Amino acid sequence: MNKINDSLWQNRIARLFERVMKNKVWVLLILLALGIRWAAFYPSWVEDVYSTGFFPVFSQGQRWLLGWIPFSLGDLFYGLLVVLVLYKTVMLLRDLFRKRVDRSYLVSGAQQLIFLFLFVYVFFNLLWGLNYSRAGIGYQLQLIPDSASVEEIDRLTNTLLQKASANRSMLTQQQRRDRLKKRSLFTEAMQVYSGGERPYSFASNAASSVKPSLYSYLGNYLGFQGYYNPFSGEAQVNTTIPGVLQPFVTLHELAHQTGYAKESEANFVGYLAGRDHPNPLFRYSVYLELFRYAQSELYRMDSSRALAIYKKVPATIKSDLLEIRRFYLAYQTPVEKFIMKGYDYFLQANDQPQGTRSYHQVTGWVLALARKEGWERL
Numbered sequence: 001m002n003k004i005n006d007s008l009w010q011n012r013i014a015r016l017f018e019r020v021m022k023n024k025v026w027v028l029l030i031l032l033a034l035g036i037r038w039a040a041f042y043p044s045w046v047e048d049v050y051s052t053g054f055f056p057v058f059s060q061g062q063r064w065l066l067g068w069i070p071f072s073l074g075d076l077f078y079g080l081l082v083v084l085v086l087y088k089t090v091m092l093l094r095d096l097f098r099k100r101v102d103r104s105y106l107v108s109g110a111q112q113l114i115f116l117f118l119f120v121y122v123f124f125n126l127l128w129g130l131n132y133s134r135a136g137i138g139y140q141l142q143l144i145p146d147s148a149s150v151e152e153i154d155r156l157t158n159t160l161l162q163k164a165s166a167n168r169s170m171l172t173q174q175q176r177r178d179r180l181k182k183r184s185l186f187t188e189a190m191q192v193y194s195g196g197e198r199p200y201s202f203a204s205n206a207a208s209s210v211k212p213s214l215y216s217y218l219g220n221y222l223g224f225q226g227y228y229n230p231f232s233g234e235a236q237v238n239t240t241i242p243g244v245l246q247p248f249v250t251l252h253e254l255a256h257q258t259g260y261a262k263e264s265e266a267n268f269v270g271y272l273a274g275r276d277h278p279n280p281l282f283r284y285s286v287y288l289e290l291f292r293y294a295q296s297e298l299y300r301m302d303s304s305r306a307l308a309i310y311k312k313v314p315a316t317i318k319s320d321l322l323e324i325r326r327f328y329l330a331y332q333t334p335v336e337k338f339i340m341k342g343y344d345y346f347l348q349a350n351d352q353p354q355g356t357r358s359y360h361q362v363t364g365w366v367l368a369l370a371r372k373e374g375w376e377r378l
Helices: 002-022 024-039 043-065 073-097 103-127 130-133 136-141 151-170 171-175 182-192 215-220 246-257 263-274 281-299 303-310 317-329 334-349 355-373
Strands: 210-212 226-229 234-237
Touching: 024 043, 024 103, 024 130, 043 103, 043 130, 073 226, 073 234, 103 130, 136 263, 136 355, 151 281, 151 303, 151 317, 151 355, 182 210, 182 246, 182 263, 182 281, 210 246, 215 334, 226 246, 234 246, 246 263, 246 281, 263 281, 263 355, 281 303, 281 317, 281 355, 334 355
Parallel strands: 210 234
Antiparallel strands: 226 234
């Protein structure tokens, strides 16, 4: 009986393989997936051919087609995808209840899932995801983020606090009270990327498409501040988070849009783009976020040093930090932890072994810049 069953399964597998080979779309997707994995082993090739060759041209086309639409088309796409998944799940439960699920049903379902995975994987990487494998900002600026001592992180944290404090004092009473309107926020953020005369003009291809997320309030419960949709080329910002965070988040998402996929590099490019911004609110947002990352890293290495620096934080900045803390505590749910765990695995699968802690690695990039150009340039 076992031999008969084995023979039946072998025949099914053989027929499935024969069907796959007859389907040119399957073959093409498999070959493209293998090619993507092969390219990932050659960061310099990805950098020169894809990230600074194909991707800027293609992404400009995406923004030319969709950037003028006032709402996020990518968010609508995600919404329809969620509806489709829910529909398929209901249909599966219905068929299980009616006992319509047999081996052929399962084989057909598995085939559809594999095809969907291949399709998403290939197009995700072709449209943007290959940027995870590029040589990146270190290659472009000749920076090496070596390990840092406690003393260096301490100095960095103090320096960033001084910068944040200086820019906080420049804010007018109106700027302190009001958040930027969405249009002003996005326009001012895009200007610093598109200016070719800036010292770091490697991101000048951002004729940008940045929009408020249609799911901003939902995002508060799921734990996201912004995201980039590679299928539509749109950068989305959660515009319900505290106003002091929004400029840096927008700069971060624009960095993703220009091809910097890794979170630490997007943070660093956002910092480079925003530290000399003419609007002190942008500069303050950048330095405050960098201070929060550095303070967190210092606390992990030496909590007494971190607490000593926190005692020196001006009352105005402590008030902003308290607002941020209260905001995120108000939206904490078990669902957020589940989503963040999945996101952690996603980052690890895309060449970021630290997972969600990859965001904090921006401190290494800033230290590398300080070593190369001097602390006064921070």
